[in-house]
Amino acid sequence: MLTFALDTSTPSPSLAITRGDALLGELWLGPEPGAGRRVLEGAHHLLAALDVDFRALERIVVGVGPGGFTGLRIGLATADALGQSIGCAVIGVVSLEALAVGLAETVAVGTLVVPAHDARRRELFAAAYRVGPGAELTEVVPPLALGPAPLADRLRILAGADAPIIAVGSGAIVGGEAFRAAGIEVPPAGYAVHRLRAAALIARIRAGAGRSTEPIYARLPDAEVNRRHAAGEGA
Amino acid sequence: MIDGPLLAIETSCDETAAAIVDGRRVRSSIIASQAALHAPYGGVVPEVAARHHLGTINRVIDAALAAGGVGLDDLQAIAVTQRPGLIGALLVGVSTAKALACVRRLPLISVDHLLGHVCASWLEPVALDPPFVCLIASGGHTRLDLVHDLAAPETLGQTIDDAAGEAIDKGARLLGLGYPGGPALEQLARSGDRTAHRFPIALGGKRVRDFSFAGVKTSLLYVIRDEGPLSARRRADLAASYQEAIVGPLAARLLDAAREHRVPAVALGGGVAANGRLRELVTEGAARQGLRVAMPEIALCTDNAAMIGAAAQFTAVVPWPDYLRVDAIPTAPPGGIAA
Ligand SMILES: [Zn+2]
Numbered sequence: 226m227l228t229f230a231l232d233t234s235t236p237s238p239s240l241a242i243t244r245g246d247a248l249l250g251e252l253w254l255g256p257e258p259g260a261g262r263r264v265l266e267g268a269h270h271l272l273a274a275l276d277v278d279f280r281a282l283e284r285i286v287v288g289v290g291p292g293g294f295t296g297l298r299i300g301l302a303t304a305d306a307l308g309q310s311i312g313c314a315v316i317g318v319v320s321l322e323a324l325a326v327g328l329a330e331t332v333a334v335g336t337l338v339v340p341a342h343d344a345r346r347r348e349l350f351a352a353a354y355r356v357g358p359g360a361e362l363t364e365v366v367p368p369l370a371l372g373p374a375p376l377a378d379r380l381r382i383l384a385g386a387d388a389p390i391i392a393v394g395s396g397a398i399v400g401g402e403a404f405r406a407a408g409i410e411v412p413p414a415g416y417a418v419h420r421l422r423a424a425a426l427i428a429r430i431r432a433g434a435g436r437s438t439e440p441i442y443a444r445l446p447d448a449e450v451n452r453r454h455a456a457g458e459g460a
Numbered sequence: 461m462i463d464g465p466l467l468a469i470e471t472s473c474d475e476t477a478a479a480i481v482d483g484r485r486v487r488s489s490i491i492a493s494q495a496a497l498h499a500p501y502g503g504v505v506p507e508v509a510a511r512h513h514l515g516t517i518n519r520v521i522d523a524a525l526a527a528g529g530v531g532l533d534d535l536q537a538i539a540v541t542q543r544p545g546l547i548g549a550l551l552v553g554v555s556t557a558k559a560l561a562c563v564r565r566l567p568l569i570s571v572d573h574l575l576g577h578v579c580a581s582w583l584e585p586v587a588l589d590p591p592f593v594c595l596i597a598s599g600g601h602t603r604l605d606l607v608h609d610l611a612a613p614e615t616l617g618q619t620i621d622d623a624a625g626e627a628i629d630k631g632a633r634l635l636g637l638g639y640p641g642g643p644a645l646e647q648l649a650r651s652g653d654r655t656a657h658r659f660p661i662a663l664g665g666k667r668v669r670d671f672s673f674a675g676v677k678t679s680l681l682y683v684i685r686d687e688g689p690l691s692a693r694r695r696a697d698l699a700a701s702y703q704e705a706i707v708g709p710l711a712a713r714l715l716d717a718a719r720e721h722r723v724p725a726v727a728l729g730g731g732v733a734a735n736g737r738l739r740e741l742v743t744e745g746a747a748r749q750g751l752r753v754a755m756p757e758i759a760l761c762t763d764n765a766a767m768i769g770a771a772a773q774f775t776a777v778v779p780w781p782d783y784l785r786v787d788a789i790p791t792a793p794p795g796g797i798a799a
Contacts, residue, residue: 262787
């Protein structure tokens, strides 16, 4: 099946095309703020380089976040409209799972893998997965937005004192100090594991992790936070 | 002009809209309004709007295609609002339109939202042709355009502070009415005396036909502060006087401009064009001056995609694959509508 995958949840949007298990091509844009706006142009160039017509695509896979709201929405709107225009299925995958999957193949069974994006405002978009046999991922902490220090504390309590925890992604770099203080390993910046690959979204589909294309924002709009505050409902 | 049906998409503010337009004929126009979603915040929240557009746009497009009796294969082009508007909201429409068009290598037309309001009366059944003067008044815009060529209207004046609809909403809030305030203020004003209170006239700015509404709003704030709790009678009088201070100058300037530029018709667009008192003033004045009044039905005055399909007929077509680089722009082009 000819599958096109895209993820715009990070400042470095990623695109990939696979046929069956074979990766035909992949492309990154950025990293820079607003790189998501060029995702369709990138898709056009990738497809043209592989001599694939959009209408030949049989499935679209898209990262549903969490990530920067605007970039995320551009990717989702693009994926949904491609599917609508082609007449093929559009399947969502949690972007953080795609970030975890590359690392899961290289670590011991039982390790807690923590994919994290920089969410600004001194917070990370993060989740945690326990690695099982065959690099299977079991969600331990669902996607959320949290500061590095409270996140690190929570992960250490969840995993137990000596269990291995490894964090990856731009959020792991940003939160490096807090993570290392809690004994959480962070691979050196610049290592490929920190980069989200759209091809990994497709791997997650094969593992049965497909879902709707509804975005995961992990944060309420500021106006809603303020409204709840004013109404005494708490955020 | 596009020969055959085109799909138009509008997501610049708080309406998710799609339409099928074929020349001057509106084959379908679907509008999913978010007004109720924004009511608890007392105004449009950009992030809430963008989230809702994304969840709604594909269904709205499907509905427009179905109601228009056309399939994606029948389309000759796709038009989309590119500017001005809330950037996160615009990007949902622009990303959707580009991806839909790109798969089919259809031409894309990126439209100025305000040209959409100007072109709404060009559509059937109103079918107005230039020359005319057009007043666009909404929650986001207040502008007076002289139209000799629908591809290049000439802006005669615009608001230098609040938009007319914004001033109406703020006034309604000061008078304890909900959001959106337009219909509630108009309702209350109907039982009031519009001569009861003299507000400052909403004129000003460097161009003769510019508008200013900040003074009117501040004046209402002071009256309410100084007079303390208002009787029901006084509240209705203030509503009527306040509404008059806003829509009176809008109508006067529209009619003055038509006289000065010797055009045979005037047109209204934007949400404030739904205001009954404004419609009444324009209709009466136009009758005295012997002018034709083009007032599209209210669903074509408030934000909609059919008007974007109309404006697309007068906007340059961007061929495939050049439009892959088309991006949403939050601001209006300097000096008015881009040619
Ligand atoms: Zn408008």
